Amino acid sequence: MSVELDLTPLSPLGQEATPAGPALGGQIAALALRAGSLIAFAVIVAVFAITAPYFLSVGNIGNVVGQSAIPGVLAVGLTIVLIAGGSNVVTGGIDLSLAANMGLSAAVYATLAQAGYGDGTAVAAALLTGGIIGAVNAFAVVVAGIVPLLATLAVMNVVAGIELVLTQNTVIPATTPLLSALSSSGPLGIPVLGLVLVVFTLIVGAIVQFTPTGLRLYAVGEFPEAGRAAGLPVRRLTAGAFVASGLCGGFAGILSVSNLSGSTTGSGEMLLPVVVTALLGAVFSRRLVPTIGGTLLSTLFVGILVNGFQLLNISSTLVNGVQGILILLVVSATTLLRKKEA
């Protein structure tokens, strides 16, 4: 048998395979990026804690988490689409209609509440609105084959238009028992919205990070061919991600009505911060991929920045600049790292 083996091809350049060798540099760089982000997070918290004594109080931290609830829910929804659509910023998964979705769902909720319908009906209608928007996105991407960036951009405009028609561009006030409960404070003075964010992330995180469905979402996003080869229903999974993201938009809509005691215009301004937050989340994962946990961390990170700047009396417009720089750093670092591996 070994005689036969002598007939095998000559080794090119006489090199032997070294397991996991060539990517070692990349691994170290990825580790540095991840550790660096965590250290940066910790340093910023420390600086705020020292310079603004109130910062670390339970009340303030509760505030930060509470204020992060709405962008957090949206960013989690977007993360699902990022996972199932792949990390390519131009052709990969993105849902630009999320913020407009939240606005319309909130308007639907507030309108129904004002018209005297109960919480149950209003909640169902808001979630249904979000789900339908998600289904339209799914149809445009999966069936019509439009790039998510363009498909959801178009849907965003349609949804924003419908919201204007529904609300006549006015504030629709709403008060219901559910809304009051959501906007109250829970144990230790932590806002109920903050608890909602934590529970919501735990549930979605459990599904996305720990079930076969979640694993398949990653496969479909990262390498659809591999998904197909493994016999996965690639199109159904992609469509499901958009519907899930739409439902998150509807859910965020309900939260926003409670936060603002009604539906207001201008939800579109939430879009870019949410996109930044979701993209930023990838640095908090070992594999540099979007994760639900990473997105929660990144949401809190952004929330802490805003809060700390407010406490230090620094103009909150600076936060946008800091976010911009962060996203540039993160996206270029991850892109460079991934290029090395290819």
Place this chain on the structure above:
Amino acid sequence: MTLPAHRPGAALSFSAIVKHFDGAQALAGASLTVPRGTVHGLVGQNGAGKSTLIKLLAGLHQADDGQIEIDGVEHRTLTPHLVETLGIHFIHQDRLLVPTFTVGEALFLGREPRIAGTPFLDRRLMQRRAADILDDYFGIRIPNSALIRDLSTAERQIVQITRALLDQPKVLVFDEPTAALVRREADILFRLIRRLRDEGVTILYVSHYLNEIEALCDAVTVLRNGRDVATLPLAQTSASEIAGLMIARDIGEMFPKRDVVPGHDILKVHGLQLSGKYHDVSFSLRRGEVLGLTGLLGSGAKDVLRTLFGLDQADGGTIEIDGQPARRLDPVRAAQRELALVPEDRRRNGVALDMTVGENLTLSSLKQFTRFGFLETARERGEADRLIARLEIKTAGRDALVRTLSGGNQQKVAIAKWLSRHSQIYLLDEPTVGVDIGSKVEIYRLIGDLAERGAGVIVLSSDLTELVGITDRILVLFRGRVIRAFASAETTPEAVLAASTGSSEVLRHVG
């Protein structure tokens, strides 16, 4: 399922398969029978129909005519899903694994084990079983936390094979499995294949490396021009006989040979190397000379061509163009130094499909047609018409979109595009792939014209009959090195094939 008596022991049987693509015949009555529990080789030159046959078996295409029997049962239509349930699995060249997954996740994707009584993944079980299987079959250990993107090519291939083994396949189809492997890794693969055969798995092994076929297979089927020309037990044949069967001999007058007296050296390459791709490549090219370059996938031949045009940077060695050293070539500088590359994948690189024939023809020489920053459209059109006539490009006219042209005519546009610049050195990458015979001859004539005009031409081709026919000299790369140089007039396609498949190495070792 009981086996019909008339075909005992055939795991796979194709009879008289015919398949057309867009009018071109890919398979013209090919038959292939693979006895159960054997390793069966499938060989043939590019375009012989190997990959079409494999794709039919995978259920990716349907045959126009003929019979496919699997385990003695005839199947009219195969789908990828049906094929899988029949126990047939494929190990493809491109490894279909998610780069950000761990080995366990990649192995179990699509059939993930759950923690009993919960909807959650049992990651620990996935890791343990992955480690056990890899250790059992390959004797290798990959850390649980390692991601697919951190693995070597061979390790990825092993993971892919392991994925197929998890399904306890009846038939495994290997499509060029060793192209990216070094010898030690290929040894592991061969040992595994023998072990699988001894365990009763039937193996169809597609490879260009005839020495591997010789060492591994029980029998081999040779395809040529869409037909099976022979099926031989390896005990009664040799690599050189197989090479002979692979090459067609019925193309007499295809090569309009010219007598050009070569001039001085226009390109000199010395000790060129690009680590992991090729090593110590030296040659020179004279004016009026047509130099052939060939080698299998992964031999480095294509990479040498890319380096010459500046698409890759060599790690070492020198390139001299017309006596001047060329350092840090990039495509812009290469074009300035009057190099022209006609890439193989012309849909992606060679022509702009949604521009007109005329625009494409003058695209790389617009400077010639520009005065005061404006295009002289009349002159541009004149040049386009001249090229269309000269190359006999079949098109409705210079204003037709290139997309509407046939493959051969698109290729002619790609070559003509560079002709209008009057380059000194032409690098042609597989210039006749996917081109009909008539267009081939015109492209050959064109290459002759270029040489006659005093240009140096390098043709990279895996069609060896063509290469021997149109070149003056041929360099053969094998696993990163120039292992043979031939004078085209004094050699045969068979000899070149033997060199490029490494079987001349075998003969030397044995004899």
